[in-house]
Amino acid sequence: MTSLLEKPASPGHGDAFTRHLYTMRYSPERGWYDGSLRPMESLSLHPATIGLHYGQVIFEGMKAFRQADGSIAVFRPWENARRFRRSAARLAMPELPEHLYMAGVDQVVAADQGELSDHPDHSLYLRPLMFGTDVNLMLRPSEDYRFLVLAFTAGGFFGDEVRPVSVLICRSQSRAMPDGTGDVKCAANYAPSFVAQRQAQEAGCQQVVWLDSAERRWVEEMGGMNLFFVRGSGPDAEVSTTPLTGTLLPGVTRDSLLRLAARLGHRVSERPVTVDEWRAGCGSGEITEVFACGTAAVLTPVGTVRDGDRGDWTVGDGEMGPVTRTLRQALVDLQHGRAADPDGWLHHLR
Template identity: 35%
Template sequence: MNQVIELVKTNEKKSKPSVGSLGFGKYFTDYMFVMDYTKDKGWHGPKITPYEPLVLEPSSMVFHYGQAIFEGLKAYKTKEGKVLLFRPDKNIRRLNLSCERISIPPLDEDVVLEAIKQLVDLEKDWIPDEEGTSLYIRPFIIATEPYLGVRPSEQYKLMVILSPVGSYYSGQLTPTKIYVEDKYVRAVPGGVGYVKTSGNYAASLKAQEEAEEQGYDQVLWLDAIEKKYIEEVGSMNIFFKVKGEVITPELNGSILGGITRDSVIQLLKHWGIPVREERISVEDVFNAYHNGELEEVFGAGTAAVISPVGELKWKDEHIIVNGNQIGDLSMRLYEAITNIQLGKEEDILNWTVEL
């Protein structure tokens, strides 16, 4: 496929929001990237156009059969004014993994990376440079064929939109309160829990609502079969530091393989800190707490980077982790990853891509 990307210029630029008002995912830049798929042409017509509403037929298959996938990554501005992407190849590869599972035709990963680079470069003035801010990049694909029938669509639209963001949580490093969900289930091996398809998140909303009603920030999901083994939090993977060793649930076909998760594991190995990927039960975690062995709990994800966990509730029991304070290792990981993302320290693992 020809990698020349057409640019359709806008006649009207938006006012940029103040940093203090950013929040997460509330504002969107002037441009977006669009590319279409049809059975006869394949993926074609890559272009950067003004950010604008879509026109879709009511019979578009995405509305009826849920073929929709997405990704999330970020661009950062260094103090020298350089623009850095963090491990974009991993996100694009995972986007194709989602395509394969949801029966969407695969993408040329080089084309998608080039599109993201060109779009972010065009919109680099939207990248905030204050501590804890970034430009969030959301690639996504929807089925657009107007047809009512249960089969894969023969038409799709890939889009990439950009949003200047602050912290995902209001207090970036304030420990979160996590509710261990033992009624609803998220995913099963053989299902779609390991990919970023929209239905996974729709199915999680009811449990999230009920957790928030009880004063908790996020839901920690257990396996769907025995409701015993820990899987992941709604917006991030989860890690436990027990007796100096870090444990995270193994990727079993129902857990998303997070890019930040992988980054944490690689950093821990580089530092010589023991880290294991294995099945861990919620009972194991609570027993470790009662035995005085549970030292830290933290989540890892693109949106929050590292999010310390200060409280867990399972059934009728509450535990407070590390005195409801961020742990030393959680802080070290947060600083290491964000310093690499912002170009503040050497990128020893070659994770960043400079525009």
């Protein structure tokens, strides 16, 4: 399918925006109102907008994929809609009904689906967003809100070729703490992680691995992605991930992979792992593969780990392992409509 707009062969990730924007407003008196699809435009905000000052901002990330028959479908958007409601509740914001969330998603996808090529590695990344719009600097929740849905065409998060990444264990900072906001998708979770991410890059790594805030020994997440560990090999390999303790984001891709791995015959588990166990497991050969997953990154293998003066180690042979490769292909085939969808995860435009 030919794109309606001229786009680069590789759209990258994050700036190839499409031509439309969905917007809707909320007030206590009117509820949700004035939902409409508009041309992509800049926002005009008063400098005292509450969301800018006190972080009353939540968002989601999901993708639409070109299907084998040329149509387009969004992957598990209802799960994102439910998580969006949980995030709103945590930040004292009005919960957006799921059918209104989906109305905005559907309108943007319908309007801009022609901008997505049939390249198998490209997708339409959707970003629903809500923020407080009151013009008032009193330290309180906003009363009025704005909901937006925008989109961009996306290639690979780490580039066009899927290659193992190197990671740095972060022991000086934490991404989240118990009873905080680590399990919801709010804007305030992300800027504090930039310093550690920069330190990882300065150490020659592409990503940072977060540990628990209490003991700094339990593995939690990689950047903004969930981590998986593979023990053993072949059909008998166990695929495990860190349990949801309240400090981790319950990823939609994470849940999908747990189900896909079980469907492929693997033993699956949710169990904690320490950095020392990770290092020892790779040294003994018990841990054969490690990968991270998320909407943007899909499945990304971890090849090497750096842990400051505690030393570095390699996962397996440093390359993408067979279990990771098989799971990634199973997920991508399902997202593109090349495999069966027994759970109804694909939301097709009507």
